[in-house]
Amino acid sequence: MPDDNAVLTPDELHTMRKVLVGWSFKRLSRTAKISIPQLCDFERKRGNLRREQLETCARILRGELSKRRRDINSVLGSVASDGREKIRDVEAVAV
DSSP states (O other): OOOTTOOOOHHHHHIIIIIISOOOHHHHHHHHTOOHHHHHHHHTTSSOOOHHHHHHHHHHHHHHHHHHHHHHHHHHOOOOOOSOHHHHHHHHHHO
């Protein structure tokens, strides 16, 4: 199983930011305190982010993804936890 603190690839960052969470560069930039050009260059594979910047982005986006999952479950109804949510979340991000 992947490590929760693993560094994100540019494609993973884009998928989490734009597709799964629906955030703009501006929103992630403000929240993570990383400049928009740095984020944009990283996602387009033209630049790098420091490991701590990537870990910050991953932590913020995973937290937002978890909030969205809870919101969706509250609207659609949810069964009691079977302890596999984390595995499903990681698999969804990996795809």
